[in-house]
Amino acid sequence: MEALDLARWQFGVTTVYHFIFVPLTIGLSPLVALMQTFWVRTGDEKWLRLTKFFGKLFLINFAIGVATGIVQEFQFGMNWSEYSRFVGDVFGAPLAMEALAAFFVESTFLGLWIFGWDKLPKKIHLACIWAVALATNLSAFFILAANSWMQHPVGAILNTETGRAEMVDIVAVLTNPTVLAAFPHTITAALLTAGTFVAGIGAWWMVRTVRRGDVDLARTVYRPAVVLGTITMLVAGVGLGVTGDWQAKLMFVQQPMKMAAAEALCESTDGAAFSILAIGDLANDCDGVSHLIEIPGMTAFLATGEFDAPLDGVHDLQAQYEEKYGAGVDYTPNLAVTYWSFRLMIGMAAGSALLAVAVLWFTRRGRVSDNPWLARIALAAIPTPFLASAFGWIFTEMGRQPWVVVPNPNPSGVDGVWLLTARGVSTVVSPAMVITSMAAFTLLYGVLAVIWFKLMHRFAVEGVADSEHDPSPEARTDDPDDPDSAADRPLSFAY
Amino acid sequence: MELTTVWFLLIAVLWTGYLVLEGFDFGVGMLLPVLGRRNNTDRRVMINTIGPVWDGNEVWLLTAGGATFAAFPEWYATLFSGFYLPLLLILLALIIRVVAFEWRGKIDDDRWRARADLALTVGSWVPAVLWGVAFANIVRGVELDADHQYVGGFVALLNPFALLGGAVTALLFLTHGAVFLALKSAGDVRERAGALAAHIAPVTLAVTAAWAVWAQLAYSVAWTWGAVGLAAAALLVLVRATRDRREGWAFVASAVTIVAAVVLIFGSLFPDVMPAFDPAHSLTVTNASSTDYTLTVMTWVAVALTPLVLLYQGWTYWVFRKRVSAEQIPASVGLTFARRAPAAAGVGTRRPGDGGAGIAAGSDAGSDATDRPTAS
Numbered sequence: 128m129e130a131l132d133l134a135r136w137q138f139g140v141t142t143v144y145h146f147i148f149v150p151l152t153i154g155l156s157p158l159v160a161l162m163q164t165f166w167v168r169t170g171d172e173k174w175l176r177l178t179k180f181f182g183k184l185f186l187i188n189f190a191i192g193v194a195t196g197i198v199q200e201f202q203f204g205m206n207w208s209e210y211s212r213f214v215g216d217v218f219g220a221p222l223a224m225e226a227l228a229a230f231f232v233e234s235t236f237l238g239l240w241i242f243g244w245d246k247l248p249k250k251i252h253l254a255c256i257w258a259v260a261l262a263t264n265l266s267a268f269f270i271l272a273a274n275s276w277m278q279h280p281v282g283a284i285l286n287t288e289t290g291r292a293e294m295v296d297i298v299a300v301l302t303n304p305t306v307l308a309a310f311p312h313t314i315t316a317a318l319l320t321a322g323t324f325v326a327g328i329g330a331w332w333m334v335r336t337v338r339r340g341d342v343d344l345a346r347t348v349y350r351p352a353v354v355l356g357t358i359t360m361l362v363a364g365v366g367l368g369v370t371g372d373w374q375a376k377l378m379f380v381q382q383p384m385k386m387a388a389a390e391a392l393c394e395s396t397d398g399a400a401f402s403i404l405a406i407g408d409l410a411n412d413c414d415g416v417s418h419l420i421e422i423p424g425m426t427a428f429l430a431t432g433e434f435d436a437p438l439d440g441v442h443d444l445q446a447q448y449e450e451k452y453g454a455g456v457d458y459t460p461n462l463a464v465t466y467w468s469f470r471l472m473i474g475m476a477a478g479s480a481l482l483a484v485a486v487l488w489f490t491r492r493g494r495v496s497d498n499p500w501l502a503r504i505a506l507a508a509i510p511t512p513f514l515a516s517a518f519g520w521i522f523t524e525m526g527r528q529p530w531v532v533v534p535n536p537n538p539s540g541v542d543g544v545w546l547l548t549a550r551g552v553s554t555v556v557s558p559a560m561v562i563t564s565m566a567a568f569t570l571l572y573g574v575l576a577v578i579w580f581k582l583m584h585r586f587a588v589e590g591v592a593d594s595e596h597d598p599s600p601e602a603r604t605d606d607p608d609d610p611d612s613a614a615d616r617p618l619s620f621a622y
Numbered sequence: 623m624e625l626t627t628v629w630f631l632l633i634a635v636l637w638t639g640y641l642v643l644e645g646f647d648f649g650v651g652m653l654l655p656v657l658g659r660r661n662n663t664d665r666r667v668m669i670n671t672i673g674p675v676w677d678g679n680e681v682w683l684l685t686a687g688g689a690t691f692a693a694f695p696e697w698y699a700t701l702f703s704g705f706y707l708p709l710l711l712i713l714l715a716l717i718i719r720v721v722a723f724e725w726r727g728k729i730d731d732d733r734w735r736a737r738a739d740l741a742l743t744v745g746s747w748v749p750a751v752l753w754g755v756a757f758a759n760i761v762r763g764v765e766l767d768a769d770h771q772y773v774g775g776f777v778a779l780l781n782p783f784a785l786l787g788g789a790v791t792a793l794l795f796l797t798h799g800a801v802f803l804a805l806k807s808a809g810d811v812r813e814r815a816g817a818l819a820a821h822i823a824p825v826t827l828a829v830t831a832a833w834a835v836w837a838q839l840a841y842s843v844a845w846t847w848g849a850v851g852l853a854a855a856a857l858l859v860l861v862r863a864t865r866d867r868r869e870g871w872a873f874v875a876s877a878v879t880i881v882a883a884v885v886l887i888f889g890s891l892f893p894d895v896m897p898a899f900d901p902a903h904s905l906t907v908t909n910a911s912s913t914d915y916t917l918t919v920m921t922w923v924a925v926a927l928t929p930l931v932l933l934y935q936g937w938t939y940w941v942f943r944k945r946v947s948a949e950q951i952p953a954s955v956g957l958t959f960a961r962r963a964p965a966a967a968g969v970g971t972r973r974p975g976d977g978g979a980g981i982a983a984g985s986d987a988g989s990d991a992t993d994r995p996t997a998s
Contacts (some may be wrong), residue, residue, distance in 0.1 A: 215699065220688075226688040
């Protein structure tokens with residue numbers, strides 16, 4: 128394999144891996160903040176217990192998300208230095224803003240939240256977790272703005288002298304229609320992930336406690352968690368559908384090749400059908416794909432809102448690209464990967480949907496349930512949004528190949544700024560070096576994934592603590608001004 | 623002032639923030655097997671002195687990286703692709719270090735903790751040495767071709783000047799960590815950290831002075847003698863203050879030494895950002911930089927946000943200003959991988975309707991079971 132293929136594999140592996148943990152961090156931080164808000168507002172101890180329980184899971188997950196995120200920022204320069212030279216003037220800005228505006232807030236206030244339970248007044252401590260939640264979401268915005276610029280370059284021109292992209296309008300970069308659709312889509316996906324996680328673990332525990340005979344515990348502690356998780360799932364699910372539809376319509380305009388490939392639509396067609404099942408050869412030949420099940424007119428409808436609208440097919444698009452950007456390059460992304468990752472992304476939503484329906488039925492009108500099927504569905508549903516996110520990223524990144532910066536000869540994008548992936552790879556980095564780093568990351572990531580899972584599992588099956596005392600300074604009985612009593616009191620939290 | 627100069631200075635400031643702040647938490651990690659060799663409580667005292675702040679300190683690195691990408695893309699591209707293997711090692715070290723901090727206390731088991739401690743120690747030593755190697759190489763100059771690509775290879779990075787630079791950062795962080803621990807812990811750890819700092823401060827003085835004079839004579843410009851002088855003065859104060867156990871002064875002195883080292887490094891570079899053996903191929907603040915527009919935008923962002931960052935990070939240090947002592951360390955909140963024994967999990971004791979009492983009974987039995995080394 129060449130350095131290019133290896134670098135692509137490494138980027139794929141490290142990015143998909145990083146994004147296992149990120150959606151849970153983004154989605155769970157506001158949910159933990161909500162639980163703590165309920166506790167501060169009502170003084171109801173169960174919300175403190177739930178805050179601590181899901182807070183621990185959040186922290187185990189947060190650590191590995193941060194650790195694998197450092198790689199992401201360094202990797203552009205290490206493996207993709209020519210890409211970095213080409214886009215740095217534009218692409219570096221949102222990354223630097225992400226660090227300054229979001230990472231600092233996130234890491235500093237998380238430290239305050241973890242260690243500040245007995246040091247900060249209740250409301251200030253609560254504000255810390257909200258700061259974390261806002262900052263994780265803000266960081267998602269900046270990184271998606273950077274990614275969206277690669278999908279749809281705006282606010283930049285090509286400097287023909289240096290051959291590099293140059294930013295001319297930061298507002299255009301940050302209000303790129305692509306990021307305005309991708310951001311809510313990613314955030315709702317993260318909320319679906321966290322909602323499914325909270326509802327799934329809560330429902331499994333509810334069934335378990337009812338079966339143990341402790342109906343009271345199931346009703347007072349686990350059911351509220353299930354309700355909170357399910358409301359999140361429902362809201363996020365609707366949002367995900369709306370933003371997904373919006374994004375798909377945008378993609379048909381901005382990246383018609385990606386969407387034609389996702390549908391394996393070979394010839395330009397009026398009223399194209401939506402393919403549900405297709406089989407093809409492995410030669411990436413569009414004509415070798417046979418569609419077995421289709422919904423007539425559906426793709427045209429999803430793309431434009433009209434059932435009989437015309438759409439360009441892969442062959443015509445290939446011809447158009449050859450005319451514009453030169454012959455001798457296959458401008459068609461990997462059809463099988465694009466087609467299936469798109470369908471798997473959507474299909475995985477069934478997991479959360481099933482859990483939501485099951486919860487709504489089994490817990491209707493204040494009920495708690497001991498139905499083993501609810502517990503089984505709960506466990507099965509938890510991984511599905513994680514997989515949906517992974518397939519979504521594989522789709523959106525593989526679907527734009529062979530481009531790393533996609534040309535946008537459409538009214539909303541700038542013309543002239545584009546880069547083939549093959550031209551972005553570092554020229555001074557040998558295949559041996561990429562193999563070394565890829566082996567090291569894959570090995571380390573594999574080990575960490577096992578530990579992460581064991582820890583998450585272990586803390587999930589431990590369940591919510593039987594009681595939590597109020598650790599806040601307001602609840603303290605000793606004299607806070609007496610240095611002797613303060614000095615020797617054990618910290619409420621320590622590593 | 624030219625915007626490119628502003629950004630050269632800003633990136634120097636970001637590296638200063640990173641090396642001064644993460645410097646002491648690297649030092650704490652490096653000293654874990656030394657000052658924490660006696661028992662787990664001592665190690666927990668050490669780790670908890672930096673517990674609330676290490677993550678915020680590390681963001682200075684991410685910001686320096688992001689700012690370099692935004693302001694000097696050519697520098698970012700050449701440096702990161704050229705120094706590939708050292709950066710890979712730094713990344714691997716930082717990864718295991720981050721997860722070890724957060725995961726160490728989650729499992730109450732000696733072997734688990736031993737592994738986490740190893741990850742913290744290795745994860746602190748490796749970057750502490752390699753940042754010095756990397757910066758010394760930049761000061762010394764590297765082999766760049768006409769396209770500003772690094773073509774020197776990995777072995778060329780391991781020259782005597784760079785290796786001595788690695789020893790300098792390792793010693794500086796070690797000392798910085800020891801004086802930080804003397805300042806932020808109480809009791810036995812404080813005592814031994816102070817004694818250790820007094821022992822290694824003269825070594826740090828000698829090695830740092832040797833490297834600084836070498837750098838100054840071989841690679842720098844006249845005015846950075848000021849930085850060398852400042853470093854020397856700060857190191858002399860450090861030696862004296864550690865001997866007298868003036869903990870506050872010792873910490874100020876080690877921090878000023880690191881600041882002076884960064885001034886020397888960046889002062890020797892300017893107006894280059896990455897000098898090449900053939901000066902015609904050097905990356906400079908001009909030929910490596912982004913456009914004026916991008917630099918202007920980023921200047922506004924930095925001017926608006928950096929004071930805020932300093933404000934809330936400063937507040938964090940104020941909130942956690944108290945010394946950490948062994949008496950304050952609570953019992954481990956970790957679980958064991960072995961599950962609670964079924965009888966202890968509360969099945970037998972919990973009956974419908976007996977609410978609180980049943981829960982409490984289950985809880986006590988459960989914690990007994992987890993405290994036993996082999997529960998089942």
